[in-house]
Amino acid sequence: IEASLADVGAIVLRDQPGVRWDLERIVEMWTGLLRQHGGPMLFGRFSVADAFFAPVCMRISTYALPVPTPVAEYVERVKALPSVAAWIQAALQEKDFVVIDEPYRARRT
Numbered sequence: 001i002e003a004s005l006a007d008v009g010a011i012v013l014r015d016q017p018g019v020r021w022d023l024e025r026i027v028e029m030w031t032g033l034l035r036q037h038g039g040p041m042l043f044g045r046f047s048v049a050d051a052f053f054a055p056v057c058m059r060i061s062t063y064a065l066p067v068p069t070p071v072a073e074y075v076e077r078v079k080a081l082p083s084v085a086a087w088i089q090a091a092l093q094e095k096d097f098v099v100i101d102e103p104y105r106a107r108r109t
Helices: 006-015 015-038 050-062 067-082 084-091
Strands: none
Touching: 006 015, 006 050, 015 050, 015 067, 015 084, 067 084
């Protein structure tokens, strides 16, 4: 949650066509649902679909993946949901980590 891995995201998008395909598929699906249901969430009001995709929203944010404005705004709305905001706050307070899993944390002061 605390990581900012835009450089990793750019490399992954460049080097892994499967990731590009997955992102394109998600963008297409989310854009269509937001347009069809008028937002602000995928099916208009908050639903289990938004909860299900909250971790995907966090990955898009953490890896600074390029998405169109409507999708980027949806990601921000999901991050602002009270339950997701609480999840983010709890994660930011986490002090335990495994260096091999989170090398970016080993560099923080």
